[in-house]
Amino acid sequence: MEIISRILTKSEDSFFLFGPRGTGKSTWISLALPDALIVNLLEPDVFRRYAARPETLLDLVRGQTAARTIVIDEVQKIPSLLDAVHQLMEEKRGHQFVLTGSSARKLKRTGTDLLAGRASLKTMHPFMAAELGLKFSLDRALQIGTLPVILGSTNPEEALKSYVALYLKEEVQLEGFVRKIGDFARFLEIVSFSHASCLNVSNISRECEIERKTVDGYISILEDLLLAMKIPVFKKRAKRRVSEHPKFYLFDSGVFRTLRPSGPLDRAQDIEGQALEGLVAQHLRAWIAYGTKSYDLFFWRTRSGVEVDFIVYGEDGFWAIEVKNTSRIWPEDIRNLRAFGEDFPESRRILLYRGEERLARDKAVCLPCEEFLANLRPDRPLSE
Numbered sequence: 001m002e003i004i005s006r007i008l009t010k011s012e013d014s015f016f017l018f019g020p021r022g023t024g025k026s027t028w029i030s031l032a033l034p035d036a037l038i039v040n041l042l043e044p045d046v047f048r049r050y051a052a053r054p055e056t057l058l059d060l061v062r063g064q065t066a067a068r069t070i071v072i073d074e075v076q077k078i079p080s081l082l083d084a085v086h087q088l089m090e091e092k093r094g095h096q097f098v099l100t101g102s103s104a105r106k107l108k109r110t111g112t113d114l115l116a117g118r119a120s121l122k123t124m125h126p127f128m129a130a131e132l133g134l135k136f137s138l139d140r141a142l143q144i145g146t147l148p149v150i151l152g153s154t155n156p157e158e159a160l161k162s163y164v165a166l167y168l169k170e171e172v173q174l175e176g177f178v179r180k181i182g183d184f185a186r187f188l189e190i191v192s193f194s195h196a197s198c199l200n201v202s203n204i205s206r207e208c209e210i211e212r213k214t215v216d217g218y219i220s221i222l223e224d225l226l227l228a229m230k231i232p233v234f235k236k237r238a239k240r241r242v243s244e245h246p247k248f249y250l251f252d253s254g255v256f257r258t259l260r261p262s263g264p265l266d267r268a269q270d271i272e273g274q275a276l277e278g279l280v281a282q283h284l285r286a287w288i289a290y291g292t293k294s295y296d297l298f299f300w301r302t303r304s305g306v307e308v309d310f311i312v313y314g315e316d317g318f319w320a321i322e323v324k325n326t327s328r329i330w331p332e333d334i335r336n337l338r339a340f341g342e343d344f345p346e347s348r349r350i351l352l353y354r355g356e357e358r359l360a361r362d363k364a365v366c367l368p369c370e371e372f373l374a375n376l377r378p379d380r381p382l383s384e
Helices: 025-032 044-052 056-062 081-090 105-109 129-135 138-144 156-174 181-194 201-208 212-224 253-259 268-290 331-343 369-374
Strands: 015-018 037-040 069-073 096-101 120-123 228-231 247-250 295-301 307-314 317-323 348-353 359-361 364-368
Touching (some): 015 025, 025 069, 037 044, 037 056, 044 056, 056 069, 056 081, 081 096, 105 212, 129 369, 138 156, 138 253, 138 268, 156 181, 181 201, 201 212, 212 228, 228 268, 228 295, 247 253, 247 268, 268 295, 268 307, 268 317, 317 331, 331 348, 331 364, 348 369, 364 369
Parallel strands (some): 015 096, 015 120, 069 096, 348 364
Antiparallel strands (some): 228 247, 295 307, 359 364
8 A cells, every 4th residue: 555644743742642553653753753773662672672771772872963853662661761751851862752652551551641741642543534635435434444555455345353352352452451451352342342332331241241340341441542532512502401412423433343242133333333433433533533623523412312422622623523324304403413502602503414515504504415524524524
């Protein structure tokens, strides 16, 4: 697969870059920082050398006369290296440190303070439609997702199965995050049914036959590894009683489709609807992460069951977004957006659907979902 430019921008200061495996962190580093000196802890001999003597990094950096940028790839494998990085920063030698990894969880568990704020935090996500350009296909994205490592495979479906089996299950255990991989594998299958739905931990615990505390821990692991996210309920200036449970999304629609079991009693349209909502969620997450303006992502659900899929609220905008897996818009499709607009007339309401026309209905803008995703770029208003 040809190299595709990413929206993520580099910084002149030191930063962490976290993201699940396969999202393209190493490729981005090689393109954005071609002159950097790279310490790759995935290489066994490099890992052994620095694990045995982390202060080797001090000797390496102090001896540099050409390379200004130092990249430590998979830094979570040797958390003690951050002490050496901290010391080098204090020496003010003018170096930029770029520290990549799949998660900050292991660093936090060892008591590391993530350089006490001396480095900013960036995250890498699956491809956005705007990055893929003409290569983006909504139908294809709903089946295999937009992970770079999967799109670059000659057999994406098999690559997804391997990704789920080797990374989501075995590597999570290898990093020491879980001890009972069988319980975790069963949890992954059960939690996939909660994708694009309100999260009920008690129900998942009962289905998995695992203690609730353990399920809470597993969900926390997925969040820390950026493999899933919970979206809270929008409660600002609430005029109605709202739900307390957050909504849950896996980080990629292809991973969801691979984890989610299906059988004769499952409606394909329901699963595709979940995948569509999840695809919009992962795009909004990346749009917020890559932008320079501050936004938060919520959903809205009243105790009576009136729900709007996404609320984007921030310094430069306030949008309510409803996602419908249908090619036609019916009056009842606008009903929840109308209710939200009655409580929050300041909001801009958007309905995304599988049709091809841009429409205006009941003070809501109705947009083809594929068009909306293709035009979604950081720091650009959502409805443009």
